[in-house]
Amino acid sequence: MTHFAVQLINMLAATLLMLNFAMLSQRRILSLIRLYTLHGATLVTSALVVAFITHDNDLYFSAALTLLLKVIFIPWILHRLILRLDVKWDVEPLINIPTTMLIGIVLVIIAFNLALPIARLSSSVARGTLGIALACILLSLMMMITRSKAVPQVIGFLAMENSLFFAATAATNGMPMIVELGIALDILVGILILGVFMFQIREQFDNLDIHNLESLKED
Numbered sequence: 001m002t003h004f005a006v007q008l009i010n011m012l013a014a015t016l017l018m019l020n021f022a023m024l025s026q027r028r029i030l031s032l033i034r035l036y037t038l039h040g041a042t043l044v045t046s047a048l049v050v051a052f053i054t055h056d057n058d059l060y061f062s063a064a065l066t067l068l069l070k071v072i073f074i075p076w077i078l079h080r081l082i083l084r085l086d087v088k089w090d091v092e093p094l095i096n097i098p099t100t101m102l103i104g105i106v107l108v109i110i111a112f113n114l115a116l117p118i119a120r121l122s123s124s125v126a127r128g129t130l131g132i133a134l135a136c137i138l139l140s141l142m143m144m145i146t147r148s149k150a151v152p153q154v155i156g157f158l159a160m161e162n163s164l165f166f167a168a169t170a171a172t173n174g175m176p177m178i179v180e181l182g183i184a185l186d187i188l189v190g191i192l193i194l195g196v197f198m199f200q201i202r203e204q205f206d207n208l209d210i211h212n213l214e215s216l217k218e219d
Contacts (some may be wrong), residue, residue, distance in 0.1 A: 005053050006128075012046040013129035016166060017108070020139040023159060024104055025097050029151055033078045036155050040070035043162050050169050059169070066165070074158060082151060094146045104139050111135035133167035136160075 019039045026032045044067045051059030093100060115131035140160035144153045 005049050009046055009049050009129060012042055012049070013132040013166070015042050016046075016136050016163070017132050017139075020136045020143075020159065020163070021101065021104060023155070024100055024139055024143050024146075027093075027097075029082055029149075032152060032155055033075055033082070036078075036159060037071055037075045039159055039162055040066060040075075043166055044071060046166060047169060062165075070158070070162065078151070078155070094148055100142070100146055104142060107138040107142065108135040111138055130167065133163055136163035137167060139163075 016039065019035055019042065023032055023035045023039070026035060044063050047059050047063040047066060050056070051063060095103070111134040112131035115134045118130060137160055140156050140163050143156035143159065147153050147156065
């Protein structure tokens with residue numbers, strides 16, 4: 001049973017990696033939000049599997065919190081934001097998609113090489129997925145860097161936080177509960193602040209291109 005659960009974790013880790021590549025190549029904001037929702041749902045499933053193997057009740061709570069926050073609440077907020085802001089559906093990458101995907105593959109190779117010595121020191125049942133978790137972090141960071149619009153950058157930040165949670169689960173079977181609650185609160189506050197920030201950009205410049213901020217001059 002444990003062997004099957006470990007194989008399931010590996011499959012979920014591979015799914016997370018594919019979703020990160022899908023988000024990296026996505027050109028439509030609505031589809032990007034849907035992919036982020038699937039990203040969160042995969043994270044919830046992996047946390048439940050690890051909780052089942054380790055009999056860690058805290059991970060069950062973490063999975064429930066992740067479900068409410070990252071699969072239901074945050075996607076709902078993002079949908080409301082894009083409707084209220086009436087943003088364009090097309091995502092504008094700074095680098096063309098083929099080049100972005102090639103860079104992403106290089107980042108995956110680097111992540112696996114960096115994670116290999118760390119995974120050997122870990123006693124977690126999911127330690128074999130640490131390289132994938134690190135690759136997801138780097139791909140999410142790249143998504144933030146290569147997007148010129150505020151909404152895709154926010155989704156990239158949220159995907160990176162998901163990947164960090166998965167990395168913590170892969171390396172140590174999860175973070176302490178107080179840390180997870182603090183992170184959840186920080187995410188909620190951050191989303192609210194970013195929502196206000198996006199409304200201000202929209203009101204000032206009539207679009208969400210963050211490069212408009214470069215035109216601001218001191219009085």
